[in-house]
Amino acid sequence: MSSILPVAFDGIAYASWLFLISAGLTLIYGVMRILNVAHGSLYALGAYAACSLAGVWLGGGLPAAGSFAMLLLAAILVGCLVGPLIERGLLQWMYGKDEVVLVLITYAVFLIMEDVIKLVWGVDSLLLPEPYALPGYFLLGGLPYPVYNVLLIAMALATGLALAWALYRTRKGKLLLAVIHDREMSMAMGINVSRVYLATFAVGATLAALGGAFTAPTIAVTPGIGVEVIVLAFAVVVIGGLGSLGGAALGALLVGLVRAATVRYWPEAELFSIYAVMAMVLIARPKGLFAAQEARKI
């Protein structure tokens, strides 16, 4: 019985990480109808930027606690610089194309950014262990458990609540929901849809980078870390229903707990289990758990 608590904690920590990334993905899809493959490289970019910024901070002998602020700053910088660059520079010319073509376009962006990352940061692994070790450990079911994971859970929770508040309780959020509901009607009502798209993409990119920045201390940051993340985030978003924030949260929790349980009790089935859950959910509910039904047009 004592092993259930750490497994649950692991699952929730993993779910928090997944939620940060998937929330951005589902937001961008909901508003712009783009299933953004480049989300994986924004994640990777966030991790690399975090390594660089925190590295400079710690290398300058500044207090180690400040490295957390650097992680946050890295994510915001990537989201607000690279995000708009992709949206204004490329995607804004592509709206109205078929959804599958848009997937391919973002796949092309993904491929380009993978090599840009290699050119800028090189192909060697980067390590940033300090922020992970700094908060220390506490005992959980008799085992030492990193406080960092608890911080991660708290941050994902705060981000999710902030997003929900911004979407459903503020004027800007309601404008966004209007665009999701009916793009043309919103334009007719005088909403600047182009600006809504730009803002959405920047926020989505920041969320991806946030996921990357706060993963950086727990892994070796190497080329190709975005490749696996993107299909995981796809799975989560599709489970929850494309474009649904609550769906992303539930999907992340489901995948996180299933993964943690299989890692503990049946480690060979780790990857298998996640996609098996996705396939089963899609078989039972073809458009995901929280997707709205759409009328078929003749």
Added chain:
Amino acid sequence: MKAAAVAIASLVALTALALLSPQWLVFMAMLMLAKGVVVLGLLVLMRTGLVSFGQGLYFGIGAYAAALLSHGLHVADAAVMLLAGAAAAALIAALLGLLLAGYRDIFFAMLSLAFSMILYGLLVKSAALGSTDGFNLHARTFFGVALAPGVERRVFLIAGAVFAVVVALLVHRLFRGHWGRLATGVRDNELRVSYLGASPYRAVYVNYLIAGAMAGLGGALAALAVGHVDPETTYWTTSGEFVFIAILGGTQSILAPFVAATIFEALRTVASQYAPNLWQMSLGLAMLAIIMFLPAGLWTLAERRRRSA
């Protein structure tokens, strides 16, 4: 008649290539044929308006089926391996197709991706199949005839060429037949197809099955070319590569996938030789350029020239 002439000309050209060219070119031609067959299958599916981001599933099944025959059952005949690869893939496609044929658009793409990733997850963790390293395969006979060491690949290339040409001719007939024509109807307006009394579900199912079997054949061919299989064959980037080649060539012609696969393999070889860290970037830029300026694929260039001439 034109199709028959093109088929014979391709066979003669590939046989000449197999007999005369250096080993590395024979190897590349095999990979080109293998990918061409997979992408042609994808084209069959795309005529229904559906794109699969999981053809790597059947590519991998074909490759592993061929390799397992060699490794586990000690079958050493290349022709048996190719047929087994296609048959194994067709079997799985027949099962999964029952489910997938009910999905459309992005959901079809994502569910097919999920199935390929399930197989990837299984292969990576199965120690008996070499986990991430995969394992080797050896084929020493062709239709029972023993092959002298050193000429195997050349014989496989001729065999692959025969298989590919036969498959291409069958697809050519398919496009003109009942299922092929129904497929474009499903793409354009599914509801009207049902009103006319045909089943879109069955049209998608049949085309999916054909695409799966062809990907299996391509996988077995690729396994024979490389002499090795690994889980990477089922990873989503492999499936993405197939979609890329399909977009590169366009859906106008049956030859387009083979031409596009040749260009793709040539580009990859040059890029990995001279700029290994810029390979993905050039691929991405090429993809963007094609989507923006040649939405119907490279084949439009050939069409334009023909019209202006």
